[in-house]
Amino acid sequence: MNDYIHVITTQPNRYNTFKAFGQTKEYGENYVIDRIAVPEHKGGMLDQARSFFVFYREAMKRVKHEDFDLVYASSSRLFTAFLGKQIATSKKSLLYLDIRDIFVDTMKDVLKNRKILQVPVVVFARMVEKYTFSNATHINLVSEGFKEYFRKYRHPYYTYFTNGIDDVFLTMKCSDRKNVQYPWIITYAGNMGSGQGLEKVIPLAAQKLGNNYLFRLIGDGGTKQLLQQKLEELRITNVELLNPVSRKELIEYYDQSTFLFLHLNDLDAFKKVLPSKLFEYGAFDKPIIAGVGGYAAQFIRDNLSNYILFRPTNVDDFVNQMKGYSLSFEERVEFKKKYSRDSIIKEMADSILNICKFNHYFQ
Structure with a gap:
Protein backbone atom coordinates (compact mmCIF):
# COMPACT_ATOMS: atom_id res chain seq x y z
CA MET A 1 0.00 0.00 0.00
CA ASN A 2 1.39 3.36 -1.06
CA ASP A 3 -1.49 5.45 0.33
CA TYR A 4 -0.41 8.71 1.88
CA ILE A 5 -2.32 11.43 3.75
CA HIS A 6 -1.34 15.09 3.95
CA VAL A 7 -3.27 16.96 6.65
CA ILE A 8 -3.27 20.76 6.55
CA THR A 9 -4.73 22.53 9.56
CA THR A 10 -4.02 25.52 11.81
CA GLN A 11 -2.32 25.89 15.11
CA PRO A 12 -5.04 26.17 17.81
CA ASN A 13 -6.33 29.73 17.51
CA ARG A 14 -9.97 29.90 18.53
CA TYR A 15 -9.46 31.96 21.69
CA ASN A 16 -6.85 34.62 22.36
CA THR A 17 -7.28 33.89 26.10
CA PHE A 18 -6.21 30.25 25.78
CA LYS A 19 -2.91 29.20 24.23
CA ALA A 20 -2.16 25.71 22.96
CA PHE A 21 0.40 24.61 20.40
CA GLY A 22 1.09 21.56 18.27
CA GLN A 23 4.13 20.58 16.25
CA THR A 24 4.48 22.75 13.15
CA LYS A 25 5.19 19.63 11.10
CA GLU A 26 4.42 16.13 12.33
CA TYR A 27 5.43 13.02 10.39
CA GLY A 28 4.03 9.51 10.60
CA GLU A 29 4.62 6.35 8.62
CA ASN A 30 2.15 7.30 5.90
CA TYR A 31 1.05 10.81 6.81
CA VAL A 32 2.25 14.32 7.49
CA ILE A 33 0.43 17.02 9.46
CA ASP A 34 1.09 20.68 8.63
CA ARG A 35 -0.07 23.14 11.28
CA ILE A 36 -0.20 26.69 9.98
CA ALA A 37 0.08 29.62 12.41
CA VAL A 38 -2.64 32.19 11.67
CA PRO A 39 -3.26 35.60 13.26
CA GLU A 40 -5.13 35.64 16.55
CA HIS A 41 -8.70 36.89 16.43
CA LYS A 42 -11.58 37.68 18.79
CA GLY A 43 -14.34 36.23 16.62
CA GLY A 44 -15.06 39.31 14.49
CA MET A 45 -15.74 38.90 10.77
CA LEU A 46 -12.72 40.93 9.65
CA ASP A 47 -10.40 39.10 12.03
CA GLN A 48 -11.65 35.74 10.79
CA ALA A 49 -11.30 36.81 7.15
CA ARG A 50 -7.70 37.89 7.78
CA SER A 51 -6.89 34.57 9.47
CA PHE A 52 -8.45 32.60 6.65
CA PHE A 53 -6.52 34.52 4.00
CA VAL A 54 -3.26 33.54 5.70
CA PHE A 55 -4.39 29.92 5.98
CA TYR A 56 -5.50 29.84 2.32
CA ARG A 57 -2.22 31.29 1.06
CA GLU A 58 -0.06 28.96 3.13
CA ALA A 59 -2.15 25.88 2.34
CA MET A 60 -1.90 26.51 -1.40
CA LYS A 61 1.89 26.81 -1.07
CA ARG A 62 2.08 23.45 0.69
CA VAL A 63 0.15 21.55 -2.00
CA LYS A 64 1.68 23.26 -5.04
CA HIS A 65 3.91 20.34 -6.04
CA GLU A 66 1.70 17.48 -4.81
CA ASP A 67 -0.96 15.33 -6.45
CA PHE A 68 -4.03 13.89 -4.73
CA ASP A 69 -6.62 11.24 -5.54
CA LEU A 70 -9.09 12.83 -3.13
CA VAL A 71 -9.33 16.10 -1.21
CA TYR A 72 -11.28 16.10 2.07
CA ALA A 73 -12.35 19.42 3.64
CA SER A 74 -14.21 19.76 6.93
CA SER A 75 -15.87 23.14 7.05
CA SER A 76 -17.83 24.97 9.71
CA ARG A 77 -17.31 28.02 7.52
CA LEU A 78 -17.94 28.00 3.78
CA PHE A 79 -14.46 29.15 2.83
CA THR A 80 -12.63 26.10 4.16
CA ALA A 81 -14.80 24.05 1.82
CA PHE A 82 -13.97 26.57 -0.93
CA LEU A 83 -10.27 25.98 -0.28
CA GLY A 84 -10.85 22.24 -0.63
CA LYS A 85 -12.66 22.84 -3.92
CA GLN A 86 -9.80 24.99 -5.21
CA ILE A 87 -7.23 22.31 -4.41
CA ALA A 88 -9.39 19.50 -5.84
CA THR A 89 -9.95 21.45 -9.08
CA SER A 90 -6.27 22.28 -9.52
CA LYS A 91 -5.29 18.63 -8.93
CA LYS A 92 -8.23 17.14 -10.89
CA SER A 93 -9.12 15.03 -7.86
CA LEU A 94 -12.28 13.88 -6.11
CA LEU A 95 -13.77 16.20 -3.48
CA TYR A 96 -15.31 15.05 -0.18
CA LEU A 97 -16.85 17.85 1.92
CA ASP A 98 -17.91 17.62 5.57
CA ILE A 99 -20.33 20.51 6.17
CA ARG A 100 -21.09 21.77 9.68
CA ASP A 101 -22.90 25.04 9.02
CA ILE A 102 -24.79 26.90 6.28
CA PHE A 103 -22.82 30.08 5.86
CA VAL A 104 -25.39 31.88 3.69
CA ASP A 105 -28.13 31.40 6.29
CA THR A 106 -25.84 32.56 9.07
CA MET A 107 -24.86 35.75 7.23
CA LYS A 108 -28.50 36.55 6.45
CA ASP A 109 -29.31 36.38 10.14
CA VAL A 110 -26.16 37.98 11.55
CA LEU A 111 -26.39 40.95 9.14
CA LYS A 112 -30.18 41.30 9.06
CA ASN A 113 -30.03 44.78 10.60
CA ARG A 114 -27.24 45.92 8.28
CA LYS A 115 -28.82 45.57 4.85
CA ILE A 116 -26.16 47.63 3.10
CA LEU A 117 -23.65 44.96 4.11
CA GLN A 118 -25.96 41.94 4.10
CA VAL A 119 -26.89 42.06 0.40
CA PRO A 120 -23.39 42.01 -1.13
CA VAL A 121 -22.08 39.50 1.45
CA VAL A 122 -24.97 37.07 0.85
CA VAL A 123 -24.80 37.42 -2.95
CA PHE A 124 -21.06 36.75 -2.89
CA ALA A 125 -21.46 33.83 -0.46
CA ARG A 126 -24.11 32.23 -2.70
CA MET A 127 -21.76 32.41 -5.68
CA VAL A 128 -18.95 30.79 -3.67
CA GLU A 129 -21.35 28.18 -2.30
CA LYS A 130 -22.64 27.19 -5.75
CA TYR A 131 -19.11 26.88 -7.11
CA THR A 132 -18.02 24.84 -4.08
CA PHE A 133 -20.94 22.43 -3.68
CA SER A 134 -22.36 21.89 -7.17
CA ASN A 135 -19.84 19.36 -8.43
CA ALA A 136 -18.45 17.91 -5.22
CA THR A 137 -18.11 14.15 -5.33
CA HIS A 138 -19.54 13.61 -1.85
CA ILE A 139 -20.99 15.84 0.86
CA ASN A 140 -21.46 14.79 4.47
CA LEU A 141 -23.94 16.88 6.47
CA VAL A 142 -23.49 16.71 10.24
CA SER A 143 -27.13 17.71 10.71
CA GLU A 144 -30.08 16.21 8.85
CA GLY A 145 -31.62 19.63 9.37
CA PHE A 146 -29.48 20.74 6.39
CA LYS A 147 -31.02 18.16 4.04
CA GLU A 148 -33.74 20.35 2.54
CA TYR A 149 -31.33 23.24 1.87
CA PHE A 150 -28.93 20.98 -0.06
CA ARG A 151 -31.56 19.43 -2.34
CA LYS A 152 -30.64 21.97 -5.03
CA TYR A 153 -27.17 20.43 -5.32
CA ARG A 154 -27.98 17.11 -6.96
CA HIS A 155 -24.58 15.97 -8.17
CA PRO A 156 -22.94 14.96 -4.85
CA TYR A 157 -23.72 11.78 -2.95
CA TYR A 158 -24.83 12.56 0.63
CA THR A 159 -24.25 11.00 4.03
CA TYR A 160 -25.25 12.23 7.49
CA PHE A 161 -22.46 11.31 9.89
CA THR A 162 -22.97 13.47 12.97
CA ASN A 163 -20.48 14.72 15.52
CA GLY A 164 -19.63 12.15 18.16
CA ILE A 165 -18.48 11.59 21.71
CA ASP A 166 -14.72 11.42 22.30
CA TYR A 339 -22.76 8.25 19.07
CA SER A 340 -19.26 7.12 19.97
CA ARG A 341 -16.95 9.25 17.82
CA ASP A 342 -14.70 6.26 17.22
CA SER A 343 -17.46 4.23 15.54
CA ILE A 344 -18.78 7.22 13.56
CA ILE A 345 -15.31 8.12 12.29
CA LYS A 346 -14.69 4.51 11.22
CA GLU A 347 -17.87 4.54 9.15
CA MET A 348 -16.90 7.88 7.63
CA ALA A 349 -13.40 6.64 6.84
CA ASP A 350 -14.93 3.62 5.08
CA SER A 351 -17.09 5.92 2.96
CA ILE A 352 -14.00 7.92 1.91
CA LEU A 353 -12.02 4.77 1.05
CA ASN A 354 -14.94 3.33 -0.91
CA ILE A 355 -15.03 6.44 -3.11
CA CYS A 356 -11.32 6.07 -3.84
CA LYS A 357 -11.66 2.35 -4.58
CA PHE A 358 -14.66 2.96 -6.85
CA ASN A 359 -12.78 5.63 -8.75
CA HIS A 360 -9.69 3.44 -9.22
CA TYR A 361 -11.87 0.56 -10.45
CA PHE A 362 -13.25 2.64 -13.32
CA GLN A 363 -9.99 4.32 -14.31
Missing part, protein backbone atom coordinates in the same frame (compact mmCIF):
# COMPACT_ATOMS: atom_id res chain seq x y z
CA ASP A 167 -13.40 8.39 24.16
CA VAL A 168 -12.27 10.52 27.10
CA PHE A 169 -15.93 11.39 27.82
CA LEU A 170 -17.17 7.81 27.49
CA THR A 171 -15.40 6.66 30.67
CA MET A 172 -16.84 9.25 33.06
CA LYS A 173 -17.98 8.01 36.46
CA CYS A 174 -21.60 8.49 37.43
CA SER A 175 -22.46 11.36 39.77
CA ASP A 176 -22.66 10.83 43.51
CA ARG A 177 -26.37 11.31 44.01
CA LYS A 178 -25.92 11.49 47.80
CA ASN A 179 -23.49 14.38 47.62
CA VAL A 180 -25.29 17.09 45.64
CA GLN A 181 -24.08 20.43 46.97
CA TYR A 182 -25.67 23.85 47.01
CA PRO A 183 -25.85 26.11 45.21
CA TRP A 184 -26.68 23.95 42.21
CA ILE A 185 -24.10 24.65 39.50
CA ILE A 186 -25.24 25.26 35.91
CA THR A 187 -22.22 25.01 33.60
CA TYR A 188 -21.80 26.26 30.05
CA ALA A 189 -18.53 25.66 28.17
CA GLY A 190 -17.84 26.91 24.67
CA ASN A 191 -17.93 29.91 22.41
CA MET A 192 -19.55 33.15 23.61
CA GLY A 193 -20.64 34.86 20.43
CA SER A 194 -23.74 36.12 18.68
CA GLY A 195 -24.62 32.54 17.77
CA GLN A 196 -24.97 31.56 21.42
CA GLY A 197 -26.76 34.72 22.59
CA LEU A 198 -25.90 34.05 26.24
CA GLU A 199 -26.31 37.73 27.10
CA LYS A 200 -30.01 37.43 26.23
CA VAL A 201 -30.65 34.68 28.76
CA ILE A 202 -28.09 34.29 31.51
CA PRO A 203 -28.24 37.67 33.34
CA LEU A 204 -32.03 37.73 33.76
CA ALA A 205 -32.26 33.98 34.45
CA ALA A 206 -29.58 34.24 37.14
CA GLN A 207 -31.42 37.17 38.68
CA LYS A 208 -34.77 35.34 38.76
CA LEU A 209 -33.40 32.01 39.99
CA GLY A 210 -31.38 33.61 42.77
CA ASN A 211 -28.47 32.38 44.83
CA ASN A 212 -29.63 28.76 45.02
CA TYR A 213 -28.08 28.48 41.54
CA LEU A 214 -24.58 29.32 40.34
CA PHE A 215 -24.00 29.83 36.60
CA ARG A 216 -20.46 28.93 35.60
CA LEU A 217 -19.65 30.05 32.06
CA ILE A 218 -16.34 28.87 30.57
CA GLY A 219 -15.08 30.23 27.27
CA ASP A 220 -14.52 33.32 25.20
CA GLY A 221 -15.92 35.06 22.16
CA GLY A 222 -17.23 38.20 20.53
CA THR A 223 -20.09 38.91 22.96
CA LYS A 224 -18.42 37.96 26.23
CA GLN A 225 -17.81 41.62 27.05
CA LEU A 226 -21.48 42.44 26.38
CA LEU A 227 -22.48 39.60 28.71
CA GLN A 228 -20.13 40.96 31.37
CA GLN A 229 -21.64 44.44 31.04
CA LYS A 230 -25.19 43.14 31.48
CA LEU A 231 -24.19 41.17 34.55
CA GLU A 232 -22.64 44.29 36.05
CA GLU A 233 -25.66 46.45 35.18
CA LEU A 234 -27.98 44.03 37.00
CA ARG A 235 -25.46 43.51 39.82
CA ILE A 236 -25.56 39.75 39.34
CA THR A 237 -23.40 37.85 41.84
CA ASN A 238 -24.29 34.23 41.00
CA VAL A 239 -22.54 34.05 37.61
CA GLU A 240 -18.88 33.11 37.15
CA LEU A 241 -17.14 33.99 33.89
CA LEU A 242 -14.03 31.88 33.29
CA ASN A 243 -11.56 31.85 30.41
CA PRO A 244 -11.16 28.68 28.30
CA VAL A 245 -9.43 25.80 30.05
CA SER A 246 -7.71 22.56 29.06
CA ARG A 247 -9.81 19.47 28.49
CA LYS A 248 -8.61 17.95 31.76
CA GLU A 249 -9.78 21.01 33.71
CA LEU A 250 -13.01 21.12 31.74
CA ILE A 251 -13.90 17.57 32.75
CA GLU A 252 -13.31 18.51 36.38
CA TYR A 253 -15.71 21.44 36.01
CA TYR A 254 -18.29 19.18 34.39
CA ASP A 255 -17.91 16.74 37.26
CA GLN A 256 -18.62 19.52 39.78
CA SER A 257 -21.74 20.62 37.89
CA THR A 258 -25.36 19.86 38.66
CA PHE A 259 -26.61 20.84 35.18
CA LEU A 260 -24.97 21.32 31.77
CA PHE A 261 -26.28 24.28 29.76
CA LEU A 262 -26.57 24.98 26.04
CA HIS A 263 -28.18 27.87 24.16
CA LEU A 264 -28.47 29.01 20.54
CA ASN A 265 -29.72 32.43 19.53
CA ASP A 266 -33.24 32.65 18.13
CA LEU A 267 -32.24 32.89 14.46
CA ASP A 268 -33.54 30.95 11.48
CA ALA A 269 -30.06 29.66 10.62
CA PHE A 270 -29.83 27.83 13.93
CA LYS A 271 -33.07 25.90 13.38
CA LYS A 272 -31.15 23.57 11.06
CA VAL A 273 -27.96 22.99 13.06
CA LEU A 274 -27.02 20.22 15.48
CA PRO A 275 -24.62 21.58 18.15
CA SER A 276 -21.61 19.37 18.80
CA LYS A 277 -21.86 20.29 22.47
CA LEU A 278 -24.91 18.02 22.82
CA PHE A 279 -22.72 14.95 22.26
CA GLU A 280 -20.20 16.05 24.87
CA TYR A 281 -22.91 16.80 27.43
CA GLY A 282 -24.82 13.61 26.62
CA ALA A 283 -21.86 11.50 27.74
CA PHE A 284 -22.42 12.65 31.34
CA ASP A 285 -25.31 11.65 33.56
CA LYS A 286 -26.09 15.28 34.39
CA PRO A 287 -29.41 16.83 33.37
CA ILE A 288 -29.04 18.98 30.25
CA ILE A 289 -30.61 22.43 29.90
CA ALA A 290 -31.00 23.34 26.22
CA GLY A 291 -32.41 26.54 24.77
CA VAL A 292 -32.66 25.42 21.15
CA GLY A 293 -35.32 25.09 18.47
CA GLY A 294 -35.79 23.39 15.13
CA TYR A 295 -33.84 20.23 14.33
CA ALA A 296 -31.69 20.39 17.48
CA ALA A 297 -34.81 20.36 19.67
CA GLN A 298 -36.20 17.37 17.78
CA PHE A 299 -32.87 15.55 18.08
CA ILE A 300 -32.93 16.03 21.86
CA ARG A 301 -36.48 14.68 22.10
CA ASP A 302 -35.60 11.65 19.97
CA ASN A 303 -32.20 10.76 21.40
CA LEU A 304 -31.65 12.16 24.89
CA SER A 305 -33.28 11.79 28.30
CA ASN A 306 -33.35 13.87 31.48
CA TYR A 307 -33.35 17.33 29.94
CA ILE A 308 -35.00 20.74 30.19
CA LEU A 309 -35.81 22.07 26.71
CA PHE A 310 -36.85 25.72 26.51
CA ARG A 311 -37.52 28.19 23.72
CA PRO A 312 -34.39 30.13 22.70
CA THR A 313 -34.01 33.53 24.45
CA ASN A 314 -37.21 32.89 26.48
CA VAL A 315 -36.05 33.52 30.04
CA ASP A 316 -39.45 32.87 31.66
CA ASP A 317 -39.79 29.49 29.94
CA PHE A 318 -36.33 28.53 31.19
CA VAL A 319 -36.87 29.74 34.75
CA ASN A 320 -40.34 28.19 35.13
CA GLN A 321 -39.11 24.79 33.96
CA MET A 322 -36.09 24.99 36.27
CA LYS A 323 -38.30 25.72 39.26
CA GLY A 324 -40.55 22.77 38.42
CA TYR A 325 -37.75 20.29 37.75
CA SER A 326 -37.11 17.40 40.16
CA LEU A 327 -33.37 16.75 40.18
CA SER A 328 -32.21 13.35 38.94
CA PHE A 329 -29.15 11.83 37.29
CA GLU A 330 -29.30 9.25 34.53
CA GLU A 331 -26.56 7.57 32.52
CA ARG A 332 -27.43 7.69 28.80
CA VAL A 333 -26.09 4.25 27.92
CA GLU A 334 -27.70 3.86 24.49
CA PHE A 335 -26.82 7.41 23.46
CA LYS A 336 -23.15 6.88 24.27
CA LYS A 337 -23.11 3.59 22.38
CA LYS A 338 -24.81 5.05 19.30
